[in-house]
Amino acid sequence: MKKQLLTAFTVIPLLTHPAASALAAQATTSAFGTLADGTPIAAVELTNAQGFMARVITLGATLQALSVPDARGQSADIVLGYDEAQQYLDQPQYFGATVGRYANRIAKGRFTLDGRTYALPLNDGPNHLHGGPQGLDKVVWTLAEAESGSPARAVFTYVSPDGDQGYPGRLELTAIYELSDDGELGIEYRATTDAPTIVNVTNHSYFNLAGATGDESVMGHRLTLFADRYTPVDATLIPTGEMRPVAGTPFDFREPKPIGRDVNAGEDEQVRFGRGYDHNFIVNGEPGELRPAARLEDPGTGRIMELLVTAPGVQFYSGNFIDGTTVGKGGRIYRQGDGLCLEPQVFPDSPNHPEFPSARLDPGETYVNRMVLRFTTVK
Numbered sequence: 001m002k003k004q005l006l007t008a009f010t011v012i013p014l015l016t017h018p019a020a021s022a023l024a025a026q027a028t029t030s031a032f033g034t035l036a037d038g039t040p041i042a043a044v045e046l047t048n049a050q051g052f053m054a055r056v057i058t059l060g061a062t063l064q065a066l067s068v069p070d071a072r073g074q075s076a077d078i079v080l081g082y083d084e085a086q087q088y089l090d091q092p093q094y095f096g097a098t099v100g101r102y103a104n105r106i107a108k109g110r111f112t113l114d115g116r117t118y119a120l121p122l123n124d125g126p127n128h129l130h131g132g133p134q135g136l137d138k139v140v141w142t143l144a145e146a147e148s149g150s151p152a153r154a155v156f157t158y159v160s161p162d163g164d165q166g167y168p169g170r171l172e173l174t175a176i177y178e179l180s181d182d183g184e185l186g187i188e189y190r191a192t193t194d195a196p197t198i199v200n201v202t203n204h205s206y207f208n209l210a211g212a213t214g215d216e217s218v219m220g221h222r223l224t225l226f227a228d229r230y231t232p233v234d235a236t237l238i239p240t241g242e243m244r245p246v247a248g249t250p251f252d253f254r255e256p257k258p259i260g261r262d263v264n265a266g267e268d269e270q271v272r273f274g275r276g277y278d279h280n281f282i283v284n285g286e287p288g289e290l291r292p293a294a295r296l297e298d299p300g301t302g303r304i305m306e307l308l309v310t311a312p313g314v315q316f317y318s319g320n321f322i323d324g325t326t327v328g329k330g331g332r333i334y335r336q337g338d339g340l341c342l343e344p345q346v347f348p349d350s351p352n353h354p355e356f357p358s359a360r361l362d363p364g365e366t367y368v369n370r371m372v373l374r375f376t377t378v379k
Contacts, residue, residue, distance in 0.1 A: 023049050025152035025179050029143070032057045032064070033085045041085040044146045044154035046179035051075040052375070054179050059085050060137035061156040061175040063096035063205050065329075066185065071302025071377040077213065078303070080206035080339040083329050089138060091326055093206075093334075097137035098175050098189070099130040100201035101160060101167050102359065104280070104315060104348035107238045111351035113168065113196055113360070120166040125236055132165035136201065141175065151180040162195065169195035169361075183375045191367040198359040199367045200346040202311070206319060206339030209298035209305060213330045216300065217337040218319065219260030224295040225253035225316065227281035231347055231356075235273055238349050239356075243282060251279065253316075256297065259340065263318055276320035276337075280313045280347050287312040287357060290370060294342050297378070306374040311344035312357040344371045 025048040032043035043064065046054045051073065055065040064082075067075045081095040082088055088095065109120040109128035120128040130137065136158065145155035153176060160171040171193050178186040189201040210216035230251050231239040246252040250262035250271055262268075263276045270279065285291040293314045294307040307314070319339045326334045350356040361367050 023181070024148060024150045025181050026148045027146040027152040027154060029146050032059075035059070035089065036086050039140060041140065042143050044143065044177075046152045046154060046177065048152070048179060048181050048183065050181070050183050052179060052183045052185075054177060054185055056154050056156070056177050057085065058141050058143055058156065059088055060097040060139070061141045061158070062088065062098065062137070063177070063187075063203060066205070068183070068209075068303060068375050069377065071379045076211040076301075077329070078207055078209050078211060080208065080212050080328055080334060092138070093322070093326055094130060094137055094204040095328070096203070096205045098141075098201060099204045099343075100136045100173075100199065101131045101165065101171060102128070102198060102200045103130055103202040103204070103343060103345050104200065105129050105238055107236075107349050107352055109166075111198065113198065113351070118166055118168060127236055127238060130204070134165060136160070136173070137204070144174075151178040151184075151186070153178045167197055169193040169197035171197065171199065173201065185373040185375075186370065187373075188368065188370040191361065192363075192365070193361050194363055196360065196362050198351050199361045200350070200359050201367070201369060202343045202345045203371065204341060204343055206341055207296065207305065208339045209296060209303040210300055212328070212339070213332055217335070218340045219258065219263065219337050220299065221259050221340070222256040222297045222299065223253050223259050223316075224256045225281050225314070226284050226292045226294065227314070228254070228284055229282045231280045231282065231313070232270055233273055233279065233348075237273060237278060239280065239347060239353065241353050241355060246281075251277075251281075256295070259318055260337070263337075274320060277316050277318040278320060280315050280345070282313055282347075283309060283311070290372065293344065296340075296342070302377040302379055304376045304378060306376075307342050307344070308372040308374065309344035310368065310370045311346065313345050313347050315341065315343040315345055315348070317341040317343070344369060
């Protein structure tokens with residue numbers, strides 16, 4: 001009898017779309033320049049009548065821009081990134097990218113599956129990170145569909161060959177972005193394999209609800225995480241295997257609090273290890289069901305972002321390793337704390353922790369990781 005999967009591998013039917021009306025969200029395609037080797041990069045812009053815009057490029061199936069209205073109705077881009085495609089390869093920071101095959105870290109780049117040990121490239125000190133140096137963020141995906149409607153959608157596909165970055169199995173991947181008429185952005189990743197493998201694909205957007213080209217950091221944003229527990233890490237940011245209650249620690253975001261309140265709590269070993277927050281939180285509720293994971297609010301603009309996920313965990317990263325050497329959109333120098341990530345995922349290093357939700361995918365199964373960004377405002 002096949003072991004029941006504990007991850008978010010529930011198959012969710014793709015939405016059907018009626019014919020687009022004049023007021024329905026729109027999908028338009030354009031060029032987004034070329035890479036240094038001459039490879040053309042395409043972009044899809046999903047827009048609606050409420051002032052929302054999501055731009056996704058074929059390099060890394062990357063969310064390059066996300067414009068959202070504030071409480072006064074003024075739209076601004078709220079994700080960090082670059083103005084030119086080649087910058088995503090020259091200064092890799094995973095801005096907005098689709099990361100995998102295994103998002104987050106695998107200890108010492110090794111895991112065992114069905115008695116065989118696989119070695120992956122090390123690109124984060126002693127560990128493997130975000131699928132390796134040539135992960136899904138650094139390849140050009142195929143734009144398979146761009147469709148206006150309710151919602152508008154863009155569909156990207158990529159085939160990762162057997163042995164890619166050391167992973168077994170030929171993996172067929174789909175990334176789906178959908179923008180609704182009322183301003184919800186859905187992102188869904190799907191994968192199938194022809195041999196047993198491990199999969200953990202997510203989106204790595206850096207959010208700043210005050211605006212990605214302004215001067216405000218995210219330290220004043222108020223964050224709520226719907227998580228009673230998190231997974232502590234060692235000094236190399238690999239989970240120890242413990243699932244620790246957040247109560248009474250700097251990791252307690254069950255009630256809204258400013259991100260900067262405890263980000264420098266040096267008396268806490270976990271905060272020291274992460275140089276802030278870089279930890280997996282165990283989302284309350286049943287994996288596979290779309291449920292609340294986080295709520296983020298910027299008091300200055302009134303923007304609110306709610307994150308709903310099917311994944312068992314979400315990595316909260318407070319932008320600790322952005323060091324002022326990266327020049328992003330509009331020539332802005334990105335500094336520590338200028339953006340934060342909320343990455344729905346299977347737990348880091350799950351293949352080496354049988355007590356964690358499984359990242360295994362077998363032939364005949366479909367991996368699904370769905371997330372929804374829901375935007376509102378408050379004055």
